Amino acid sequence: MAKKILIVEDDQDIVDLLKYNLEKEGFKCYSASNGAEAVGVAMNKEPDLIILDIMMPELDGIETCRVIKSKPKLHDTFVIFLTARAEEYSEIAGFEAGADDYITKPVKPRVLISRIKAILSRKKDQHSISKIQHGDLVIDRDTFKVSIQNKHFTLPKKEFELLFLLASKPDKVFRRESILSKVWGTDVSVVDRTIDVHIRKIREKVGDEKIKTIKGVGYKFVL
Amino acid sequence: MAKKILIVEDDQDIVDLLKYNLEKEGFKCYSASNGAEAVGVAMNKEPDLIILDIMMPELDGIETCRVIKSKPKLHDTFVIFLTARAEEYSEIAGFEAGADDYITKPVKPRVLISRIKAILSRKKDQHSISKIQHGDLVIDRDTFKVSIQNKHFTLPKKEFELLFLLASKPDKVFRRESILSKVWGTDVSVVDRTIDVHIRKIREKVGDEKIKTIKGVGYKFVL
DNA sequence: TGTCAAAGTTAACAGAATGTTAACAGGATT
DNA sequence: AATCCTGTTAACATTCTGTTAACTTTGACA
Incomplete structure (x- = not known):
């Protein structure tokens, strides 16, 4: 193409x-x-x-x-x-x-x-990795589809980007500021509670255990 | 701070x-x-x-x-x-x-x-090394994980910073003022006893022997 | 050995950080 | 126009860290 x-x-x-x-x-x-x-x-x-x-x-x-x-x-x-x-x-x-x-x-x-x-x-x-695959988790940028433990779904864009970011380096803690700048961009002005809400929505779908909170720091994805 | x-x-x-x-x-x-x-x-x-x-x-x-x-x-x-x-x-x-x-x-x-x-x-x-590894001790800033002698845990932020500081130079004695300024910052006013309490909590997790008190001076981490 | 400052210990508290839910605006879709 | 969906904010609930205070123990030194 x-x-x-x-x-x-x-x-x-x-x-x-x-x-x-x-x-x-x-x-x-x-x-x-x-x-x-x-x-x-x-x-x-x-x-x-x-x-x-x-x-x-x-x-x-x-x-x-x-x-x-x-x-x-x-x-x-x-x-x-x-x-x-x-x-x-x-x-x-x-x-x-x-x-x-x-x-x-x-x-x-x-x-x-x-x-x-x-x-x-x-x-x-470099980047252009359009697919992440770790264990039973598969995230596909092309289709915006996520599957984990026999569950499949397509996430809305922001949720997808956020999950994609976290899952790109399992276990790595992403600090809130870093998440904001990478998913939302540097110029936007969103309240940082917005992250929590998105995390919430993702957790509802992929399961609470998958995303861990490190208080005072940020979040990380665990397998 | x-x-x-x-x-x-x-x-x-x-x-x-x-x-x-x-x-x-x-x-x-x-x-x-x-x-x-x-x-x-x-x-x-x-x-x-x-x-x-x-x-x-x-x-x-x-x-x-x-x-x-x-x-x-x-x-x-x-x-x-x-x-x-x-x-x-x-x-x-x-x-x-x-x-x-x-x-x-x-x-x-x-x-x-x-x-x-x-x-x-x-x-x-910038100025942060993200991983310390000495003997059986591993402290990883990326994942906020600490493991020592087959024990693993994630510490709260302040405890983590404090342990990270001490363990960054095993055996070096950090004086209390120095610890205060590095972990808490220069412009905060916390009571001196706060350090002890945090040391206490860390000792509970990594074991009493690992952190040694130098009376009148400060603390040091030993392997 | 007695004294005193320094450090240990514990529990309790305040407030920060996060969780949770609902409501709303705007865009896309029908 | 009506409806659906996303992204965001607001409001309230909950959890947990960080800190303090009060009390105890330790150890250096006279």
Whole structure:
């Protein structure tokens, strides 16, 4: 299946150039001309990678990147910054904001493509684990299905993400702050009691014994 | 052990808003209305985190940040910048000056608080070895498990921290004051007897022989 | 050996942290 | 439009840690 790439850039000429070259390489392309639009498209299309111009009116690239990275759904999306050479320290701020790479203008399509391929191949090695299987527990990201002890169910998204996180490292204690930032993202403002409620709902389904509370710290999943 | 936060902002309304919300969350707040004052208060109170408005007369936020970061005593203090959206690339200069995060005005208290908590929790994660293993003793921060001589248990937080500290250097004598500041923090006021009680509880679990008292000095963990 | 500060011990308490339930808003679906 | 479902918050209940106080024991030193 073709990898999806979102190009965010206000200069239509550059968009066209990139689009042409990327599609020739078999990528599926989307584009947006400003930060706000970019976030919308990203949420909608869930691209594998986003090419983000730093210089943009309104919501600039860095801020956009931050917003994107704060969405749990897009947390693993790769981001490449496009930057004019003059903008000296942009890469510093960019990496801080969670960028995976940056490329200086003028863009040479060949360079861009080789960088993109390099980055996308990282993904294979790293995360994108879509299935967890420990003992009688099976959690499948693709189908959002969970089965444990002959019980099967599909969890709502947030519950699923939370369980997936905990079960990704059985026995490891995840502290509440860490859970919040990983499942809910850093920018959201949810009361931390929200975690308890979700834990409650998960416990109702997978059984109380499976999730253990470490008071003052957080929760852990046990087999 | 309330974390100390210094708010540097010339608009008194914002100071009040932030102060109100932060104190509600249990933070101890100080404030300063300009850069010079900020440095003074910072040196004096040694806050854990500083919220710094970028736009200030005289010594602006970025310059103030530099000065602060140049003081060894304050080098590890976290800094969050407050910036109006209009000041486009301020964050670049800000990060360069050593900021840890920045937030755009208007400030939403909840967002601010979740960022603050995220940042403060970073510190914890950093300088902590997560596993101690000496002979038949295993203490694992990740799982909060302690096992010794075929006995396993999960300790409450304070007991865990205390045992973890002592066991981090077997045979080393930790003086009471040192234990207090490391486990309880510097700005709390707990009665001295509290340590004994915790030692007692730990001894009940790991065995009396493991923790030895050095009268007039403190305690040490022996294998 | 007697004295006194330091540490041990126990129980009781307060408050923090979490559990639990219900209600509600907003989005998706029918 | 009516209904369902999710995510969130609020309100209240419950559990358990951390701390204190009061009392006892230990051990160093005169």
